[in-house]
Amino acid sequence: MGNLLELRNVTKIFRYGLFGFRFKAVDNVSLALENKPLIFTIAGESGSGKTTLARIILGYHVPDSGEVLYKGKYIHKLQRKDIKWFRREVQAVFQDPYASFNPLKKVYSYLHETAVNIAGIDRREADAYIDEILKAVGLSLERVKGKYPNEFSGGELQRVAMARALLTKPALIVADEPVSMLDASLRINIVNMFNDFRERYGILFIYITHDLSTAYYISDRIAIMYRGVVVECGPVEKVLTEPLHPYTQTLIESLPIPDPKAREKWLKAIKLSGVIEKEEFIARGCKYASRCPYASSKCFEEPPPDVAVENRIVKCWLYSEQEKPLS
Amino acid sequence: MSGGFEINIRDLDAVYDVDIEKNVYVHAIDDVNLHIKRGEVLGIAGESGCGKSTLAKIVYGFVNPPLRVRKGSIIINAYDSEYDVISLSLEERRAKLWWRVISYIPQNAMNVLNPVMRVKDHFIELLRHRSPKADMEEVVKLIESTGLKKEVLNAYPHQLSGGMRQRIVMALALIFNPRVVIADEPTTAVDVVLQRGILQLLIEFQKKLNNTLIIITHDAGVHSMVADRVAVMYAGNIVEVSEINAVFERPLHPYTQGLINSLPRIGDKSTRVGLAGSPPDLRNPPAGCRFHPRCPFAMDICKREKPPFIEIEKDCFVACWLYTKG
Numbered sequence: 001m002g003n004l005l006e007l008r009n010v011t012k013i014f015r016y017g018l019f020g021f022r023f024k025a026v027d028n029v030s031l032a033l034e035n036k037p038l039i040f041t042i043a044g045e046s047g048s049g050k051t052t053l054a055r056i057i058l059g060y061h062v063p064d065s066g067e068v069l070y071k072g073k074y075i076h077k078l079q080r081k082d083i084k085w086f087r088r089e090v091q092a093v094f095q096d097p098y099a100s101f102n103p104l105k106k107v108y109s110y111l112h113e114t115a116v117n118i119a120g121i122d123r124r125e126a127d128a129y130i131d132e133i134l135k136a137v138g139l140s141l142e143r144v145k146g147k148y149p150n151e152f153s154g155g156e157l158q159r160v161a162m163a164r165a166l167l168t169k170p171a172l173i174v175a176d177e178p179v180s181m182l183d184a185s186l187r188i189n190i191v192n193m194f195n196d197f198r199e200r201y202g203i204l205f206i207y208i209t210h211d212l213s214t215a216y217y218i219s220d221r222i223a224i225m226y227r228g229v230v231v232e233c234g235p236v237e238k239v240l241t242e243p244l245h246p247y248t249q250t251l252i253e254s255l256p257i258p259d260p261k262a263r264e265k266w267l268k269a270i271k272l273s274g275v276i277e278k279e280e281f282i283a284r285g286c287k288y289a290s291r292c293p294y295a296s297s298k299c300f301e302e303p304p305p306d307v308a309v310e311n312r313i314v315k316c317w318l319y320s321e322q323e324k325p326l327s
Numbered sequence: 328m329s330g331g332f333e334i335n336i337r338d339l340d341a342v343y344d345v346d347i348e349k350n351v352y353v354h355a356i357d358d359v360n361l362h363i364k365r366g367e368v369l370g371i372a373g374e375s376g377c378g379k380s381t382l383a384k385i386v387y388g389f390v391n392p393p394l395r396v397r398k399g400s401i402i403i404n405a406y407d408s409e410y411d412v413i414s415l416s417l418e419e420r421r422a423k424l425w426w427r428v429i430s431y432i433p434q435n436a437m438n439v440l441n442p443v444m445r446v447k448d449h450f451i452e453l454l455r456h457r458s459p460k461a462d463m464e465e466v467v468k469l470i471e472s473t474g475l476k477k478e479v480l481n482a483y484p485h486q487l488s489g490g491m492r493q494r495i496v497m498a499l500a501l502i503f504n505p506r507v508v509i510a511d512e513p514t515t516a517v518d519v520v521l522q523r524g525i526l527q528l529l530i531e532f533q534k535k536l537n538n539t540l541i542i543i544t545h546d547a548g549v550h551s552m553v554a555d556r557v558a559v560m561y562a563g564n565i566v567e568v569s570e571i572n573a574v575f576e577r578p579l580h581p582y583t584q585g586l587i588n589s590l591p592r593i594g595d596k597s598t599r600v601g602l603a604g605s606p607p608d609l610r611n612p613p614a615g616c617r618f619h620p621r622c623p624f625a626m627d628i629c630k631r632e633k634p635p636f637i638e639i640e641k642d643c644f645v646a647c648w649l650y651t652k653g
Contacts, residue, residue, distance in 0.1 A: 045518035153605040183374035184545065188589040188601035210518075213548075217591035217599070240593050254523040256548030258590045260571045266552050269531075270524055271474065 002072060004035040004204055005057065005172060010066035012052055023281035025052040026063070027228035030306075035171070037202040039194060041215040041236065044225035045251075050208050053225070054176045057206065058092050070172070088118055091165035095177035097157035101149040107160055108145045111167065119168040130167065136200075137163045137193060155186040162193065169201070176208045191218050212255060216240050224248050227280050227287035234312020244314045247288045286317070294318055333507060333539050334363040334386065339399035341385055344392065345610065352395075353609045355381045357563040357617075359399070360636055363507075363539060368530065370554030370571070371543045372586075376606060378563040379543045380434070383509050386541070387431045388412040388420045403428060405506040426457060430505040434512045436496040440484040446495055447480040450502070457503060469498045473528055490521040494528065501532055508533070509541045514549065526553050547590055551575055556642070559583050562607050562617040565636070568644040579645040581622045616648065624649055 012026040026049045033040055044050045055061045056068060059075050068075050070090065078086055094100045101107060111134075115126045131141035137159040149157055158178060165173055175194070179187040195218050197203055209215055215222055216236055223233040224245070232245040243249045256266065280287050289299040299317055307319040341356040355378045363369050371379045381394065390396055390413070401412040405428045415424065425431075433439055440449060450466045467477045473494040484492055493513075500508060510529060514522035530553055533540040542553060550557050550571065557574050559567045559582065567580040578584045585602040604621040607613050613620055619629040628648050636646040 155605050183606070184547070185374065185586055185589055185602040186605060188591065188599045189603075191591075192598070192600070213591045213593055216593045217596065250520055252593070254519045255593070256519075256522070256526075256546065256552040258547040258551050258575065258587070258592065260551045260575055263552050266523065267527060267530065269527055270520070 002035065003032045003069070004071060005031070005033040006069040007031040007057070008067050008069070010053070010056060010063045010068060012049075012056060012061055013064045014052075021282060024228050025049045026056065027287075028066070029053060029228075029230050030066075031223065031230070031233070033204060033206075035204070037198045037204055038220040039198055039205040039207055039218050041207045041209060041219035041222040042225060043209055043212055043215050043222055045210060047227070048225040049228040050210075050225050051176055052228075054092075054174050054206065054208050058090065058174055059086065084118065088120075088168040089170055090172045090174065091168060091170040093158070093161050093165050093173060093175040093178045096181050097152075097154060097161050098149055100161055101157065103149050105148075106145075107147055107149055107152070107157075108141075111144070111160070111164055114164050114167045121167075130163075133163045133166050134160075136166065136197075139163065154182055155190065158182060158190055159193075162190070166197065166201070170203060172204045172206065174206045174208070177210070178207075179214065180209065180211065187214065188217075194218055212240060212252070224251070227283075229287055229315060230313075231288065231315045232312065234310075238310070238312055244309060244312070244319065245288075245316050246292045246294055246318070250291075286315075333365045333404055334361075335400075335402045335404075336361040336363075336386065337400050337402075339382075339385065339401065340397045341381060341390075341394060341399075342397060343381075343394055351610060354612055355394075355563050355609060356385065357612070358633075358636075359563075359565050361558060361565060361568065363541065364556075366533075366537045366539060367555045368533060368540045368542065368553055370550035370557040371541065371560060372545065372547060372550055372557055373560035374545055374606060376562075376609070377560040379545075379560050380511055382560070383431070383511050383541065383543050386412065387429055387509055388415065388424055389431070403507065426453070426500075426505060427503045428505060429507040429509065430500040430503070432496060432500050432508065432510040432513055434515065436513065437489040437492040437517075439496060440492055442484055444483075445480070446482055446484065446487075449495075449499060450480070453499060453502065466498075466502070469502060470495070473498055474524075490517060490525070493517065493521075493525060497525070497528065497532075501536070504536055505538060507539045507541065509543070511543045513542065513544075515544070515546075522549075529553070547587065559586070562612060563609060564617055564646060565644075566618065566646050568642075570642055573643060579639065579643070579650065580618075580647050581624050581649070582618050585621075585623075616646075 008030055010026055010029045011024055013022050014025045015022050042050045042053060052061060056063055062076050075086060101110060111130045112126055115121045115130055116123055121129050127141060134140050134144060139159055144160060179190050182190060191214050194205055198205055207219055219236045222236045222239050223230045226247050232239055232248045240252060243252050280290060285301045286299045286304050289295040304315050304317045305320055306313050306315055309319055337360055339356055339359040342352040342354050345351040345353060373379045385396060386401055396413055403410045403412060410424055410428060470477055475491060475494055479487060479491060514525055529540060554571050556570055558565050561582050567583050575587060578587050589599050589601040591599055602621055607617060615631050616629045616634050619625040626648060634646045634648045636644055638644050639650055
């Protein structure tokens with residue numbers, strides 16, 4: 001069975017300032033997602049390149065090297081008729097719903113345009129169809145029609161954004177931090193909705209977030225990114241409960257847990273490093289080496305290989321001796 | 328009246344004026360009573376727009392239009408004298424209160440340093456206005472105790488990383504050994520490893536100086552890791568104040584219950600449900616209990632009357648009609 005989405009050695013280089021240094025926001029990332037309804041999380045801190053990766057998948061950024069295939073087609077070299085097909089197949093939900101909608105346009109116009117122009121629904125049937133999809137996200141046409149974005153609360157507007165994405169019956173939805181603007185009590189409802197749609201419509205979700213606890217809650221597989229590199233990728237239960245890569249380990253240990261009993265361990269003093277991010281981006285070897293407690297001289301010189309450990313992939317020299325490298 | 332307490336907030340009521348002629352305002356703080364004790368770490372929890380930062384601003388004495396305090400008092404006891412924060416003039420607040428008695432670590436602390444001043448000059452300026460002799464050795468000691476090298480004093484803010492700047496702002500806030508430190512979302516913009524380090528530093532200083540630390544954040548995880556007591560705010564009210572273990576083990580107020588039940592945890596995939604609805608518009612808050620439109624246990628009385636803020640057991644307060652009879 002072919003892969004729905006495949007990334008092959010994708011690299012994106014950004015320049016910092018006019019004559020500034022160049023750094024790889026996404027560095028040689030390869031991923032393959034089968035055509036199965038699941039939720040795949042790309043997690044990482046700010047500056048890890050997760051949003052850049054999302055924008056590459058959506059076709060907004062053209063990678064400097066490497067290629068992205070969707071259903072076997074190179075998405076950055078699509079023909080005119082294929083572009084519309086791709087927009088129908090792949091949809092996006094963004095972080096800030098108030099920034100996604102033009103404040104001077106009625107929310108309904110977005111839904112109508114998407115339904116008519118992209119999903120190809122007949123103009124006369126559009127309203128009934130929109131209403132049906134809005135009901136699926138817990139709203140209705142009646143509540144949406146004639147309103148401007150500022151008349152909705154953040155949670156409602158994010159539901160509208162979600163409905164707009166669903167209108168084209170996509171096979172893939174890329175959701176970039178869809179809940180981080182929302183309050184905790186509303187967040188979980190939106191997250192539950194993703195799970196529901198995955199089952200009901202058979203959609204593959206790419207969920208991009210820095211919040212590992214919601215990632216654990218809904219996703220099936222996870223990729224942890226650090227400075228543009230996927231350091232660990234595998235089933236979410238394994239990666240988040242028994243992390244292998246030293247970065248993932250530190251990350252999980254440092255998460256504040258909503259349980260006061262875990263406090264003592266968490267407060268055990270850690271040493272903060274004084275490493276400048278810029279130097280890490282241009283590091284020759286492993287990007288994490290300057291913070292890693294297990295770093296050896298090899299880590300600073302050569303980038304680590306992808307090592308398969310059981311059913312996951314870890315980018316670390318620590319595991320390369322025991323196991324055979326993938327490539 | 329406020330003998331053993333460090334800070335005593337009474338009947339505080341504050342609004343943001345929207346249109347003075349039409350008498351439209353956002354009722355951001357509604358009848359807040361809170362005792363903050365000496366040497367404790369108090370967490371203020373709540374969602375965005377619930378008034379937690381507004382409360383912090385008022386406690387710090389930074390009330391500028393359109394924010395207006397309508398009634399209530401805040402008394403701070405420190406160094407054997409009482410300060411009535413609200414009635415002090417700006418000059419008095421500057422001279423007596425700020426930096427020495429109370430200091431404030433703002434949201435986005437990493438972006439508050441002056442970009443055209445060296446780090447050193449921030450400290451010198453502060454020291455010169457406050458004490459007769461500027462003692463740079465103290466500053467170096469303080470900087471080193473935050474895990475930074477003393478060379479950072481010669482750097483400009485843009486040469487340092489966000490985490491380093493954040494630690495410098497913390498050092499600035501702590502330099503006069505204030506009795507109360509308010510940290511408003513101290514770690515929202517930083518990654519989790521840095522967050523852990525910064526919170527550990529704050530706690531370490533709090534223990535060393537034995538002062539009061541008020542941490543404001545929406546992140547329940549942070550509260551459970553650092554706070555001794557938590558005050559939960561909803562739509563301008565404090566709905567529950569309790570010791571940290573009690574809040575997580577048996578939350579009393581339906582809002583707190585909903586909030587805690589909605590938190591996903593790593594290692595637990597059981598289905599979570601969030602609260603229905605969304606927070607009210609504070610220009611026109613609901614009558615009675617402000618939570619009643621979303622509350623699964625709402626009764627008739629909740630729609631009519633505001634619930635009293637009662638002490639259920641020692642140091643355990645809740646504002647809910649469910650608990651008034653027992």
